[in-house]
Amino acid sequence: QSVLTQPPSASGTPGQRVTISCSGSSSNVGTNTANWYQHLPGTAPKLLIYGNDQRPSGVPDRFSGSKSGTSASLAISGLQSEDEADYYCAAWDDSLNGYVFGTGTKVTVL
Amino acid sequence: EVHLLESGGRLVQPGGSLRLSCSASDFTLSSYAMSWVRQAPGKGLEWVSALSAGSGTTFYAHSVKGRFTLSRDISKNTLFLQMNGLRAEDTALYYCARRQLGRSYSFDFWGQGTLVTVSS
Numbered sequence: 001q002s003v004l005t006q007p008p009s010a011s012g013t014p015g016q017r018v019t020i021s022c023s024g025s026s027s028n029v030g031t032n033t034a035n036w037y038q039h040l041p042g043t044a045p046k047l048l049i050y051g052n053d054q055r056p057s058g059v060p061d062r063f064s065g066s067k068s069g070t071s072a073s074l075a076i077s078g079l080q081s082e083d084e085a086d087y088y089c090a091a092w093d094d095s096l097n098g099y100v101f102g103t104g105t106k107v108t109v110l
Numbered sequence: 111e112v113h114l115l116e117s118g119g120r121l122v123q124p125g126g127s128l129r130l131s132c133s134a135s136d137f138t139l140s141s142y143a144m145s146w147v148r149q150a151p152g153k154g155l156e157w158v159s160a161l162s163a164g165s166g167t168t169f170y171a172h173s174v175k176g177r178f179t180l181s182r183d184i185s186k187n188t189l190f191l192q193m194n195g196l197r198a199e200d201t202a203l204y205y206c207a208r209r210q211l212g213r214s215y216s217f218d219f220w221g222q223g224t225l226v227t228v229s230s
Contacts, residue, residue, distance in 0.1 A: 051216070
């Protein structure tokens with residue numbers, strides 16, 4: 001049972017902007033940085049955003065992250081068909097002394 | 111190029127044991143914190159265990175504590191996950207992941223995964 005809550009699904013048409021929320025607590029997102037991963041089941045997850053709002057080299061600037069208090073958000077602007085995937089937020093949790101993933105959001109491009 | 115290759119996954123009976131390996135290429139394993147993350151069929155990502163850089167302090171998810179042991183062999187540049195007392199709910203694709211350097215706890219490189227199936 002995850003301690004980071006995300007909406008189960010999100011969708012948009014090509015070119016639209018989609019936002020995914022991640023609700024945590026003071027022991028994880030509230031204290032430590034939020035990170036986002038893109039995942040197609042059966043393949044290696046990909047780091048999209050780290051340190052709340054930093055993009056690794058090679059990640060398009062269509063992807064952006066933000067954090068406010070105990071919540072984080074991932075925005076995908078200019079949605080493309082290849083963005084169809086599962087998205088997870090994650091952070092270290094000081095109370096659990098472990099890493100926690102969000103419940104995951106499936107993004108569909110209509 | 112950085113590469114992580116997991117192996118060791120197979121079908122095992124409940125209560126059985128298994129050792130997963132994660133072979134690292136193009137970087138020194140002991141200089142980075144490493145983790146195992148799993149995905150059960152139809153479920154989300156779940157962090158399993160971590161081993162810190164340097165000292166090699168280990169951390170475990172509550173669901174596996176006391177049953178799984180994480181270790182590394184520096185000479186082989188390989189990470190191991192010893193899994194004992196396996197249960198049906200441990201059935202999953204297990205990924206090895208490298209924590210990137212810096213303040214943010216995030217995984218910059220992942221393997222392709224090795225499948226563990228616990229069933230009689």
